Amino acid sequence: MRWSNLFIPTLRDAPADAEAASHKLLIQGGFIRQLHAGHYSLLPLGLKVHEKVAAIVRDEMNGIGGQEFLLPGMHPASIWKKSGRWDVMGDEMFRVIDRKGAENALGMTHEEIFTDLALEITSYKSIPQIWYQIQWKFRDEPRPKSGLLRVREFAMKDSYSFDIDEAGLDKNFDLHHHAYVRIFKALGLPAMPVEASSGAMGGSGSTEFMVPSPAGEDDVVHCPNCDYAANVERATSALPAIEDRDLPELTRFPTPGVRTIAALEQVDGGAPADQQIKTMVMVLDGAITLALVRGDHKLNLQKLQDHSGAIEIRPATPEEALEHLGASPGSLGAVQVQGLRIIADPALQGRAGLTTGANEDDWHWTGVDVARDIAVDEWADLREVGAGESCTTCATALVVTRCIEAGHIFKLGTQYAEVLGAHVLDPDGTKRTLVMGSYGIGIGRGMAAAAETHHDDNGLIWPLSIAPYEAVVTVVSMKDEASVAAGEELYKGLRQSGIDVLLDDRDARAGVKFADAELIGIPYRVTIGPKTLADGEVEFTPRASGETSRVAIDAVVDQLAAAIIAKR
């Protein structure tokens, strides 16, 4: 394409309210424009990148035997009610009423709809199936942010596998896992597979593909020595044993003004944080619940949600705490509490001589023996792992890294097939429920993650695989006829070699052209100007290194074609 004919509205300044690098650069480079919060228009340059990302994903899905579909974006409420997720999805689901007064959902994922189609799989002979689509999802996110990283409307590649047993599911899960590794490598994303929480998808297990970036929204715990890596929502670590204090008597003691773990460490009769019980009063689907962790530990809400199966989860208000426990936050505890669900972290199991709130303002207990004094209903891993704790398999200090979730794959099992009635007959003529997996990659998010990963002070540095153009021919002066003619010739030659090339034929100053080419991140630049043309040469500048070399004009097409084709 010729730059003079393209709509590439680059901006001299990055938008002031953007924070994330990808957000700034995609807007500044003329790739995207915001319509409103969480909704972006893809401009011609942005669409080219988006389509290249989609093409890579599509190739790999086809490579593992995936069949491409395209399903509706709007669904009748009935199918979501049938699966139970009409309620589970809550405010995150866009709902629209049609002229007949019927409820509809804008699709936020497609397990239900694909499963509905899978009702027509009737025999084990048709198994396995991998079905996928690249299609728009709508999610009423509580907080859209960071440009394309978190939006309310986005293209997702979602695929679904159908098997007759767990072994089949495992195989398809692995196929997807490996396909995802190849996809992220091709996108230039250093994604690491990590153990994850399944959230609203349910199922028996899931793996996220995480790209390290300060713009991310998840923390990943990983071991620099062995393979262990998990989302903090799921991660565990080894804890050194703690020696209990010898305080056999349950004793109340006054703690005027003490409201925090730290203050309780200092006060007379107090205790170090690891000898305390932290009592978090939570509301799980409307029910007051006590979540207990060791005083120096942090409660991870997702872990609590996963364990409890609650849909809505929030900390109780001070008023609710007062009503149910008789004291305000800072003096709360679970000792001798009855009639409330109590979930405790295993780090408290068997502990004694502990200190905790006495459910009366300005009073605490000491000498608490968990087994004796607290009616724990359930033990569950609730504790959030911190950096520096020990790996459970190799004892190495764990590292915590902020990451973007670029992909997520789930072992769903039979839950959807069961409620929607997707069964097949096996060789014995026995009815079997389909065992499903579902697998997602956000296309725009992948594009933004690549922008986060590949940029410098001058702009984007797209990986060749997803660059909007592979090369740009920059004609330094459109007034110089020889340059213009050479540029046209080169443009033609590169196109004939199958290279996706952009000709910068704008009547602009050289500085503007160079700056724009760098901002939009074209991997290779060929500069044609009177300075070198007199010697029969042009300049060749890879975006990543910025190092310019002179090349004979007759050789440049072959050289560039060789470089690009070798890297494809």
Add this chain to the structure above:
RNA sequence: CGGGACGUGGCGCAGCUCGGUAGCGCACCUGCUUUGGGAGCAGGGGGUCGGGAGUUCAAAUCUCCCCGUCCCGACCA
């Protein structure tokens, strides 16, 4: 949903405290000069000041309500 910031030509901002006829930079149009790293001079076009109500002779400016955006926390590709 809680906390903070903000909304003024296409983009970035000033003006608001103390009400008085809307301004700057970039971009855009015309001309001349310039031309290898975001040119210079001259001339020019373009704004319901987020919306509504109120106070006032007079509102971008003061008051109230609403809407929207961004950032920080609880949610997910």
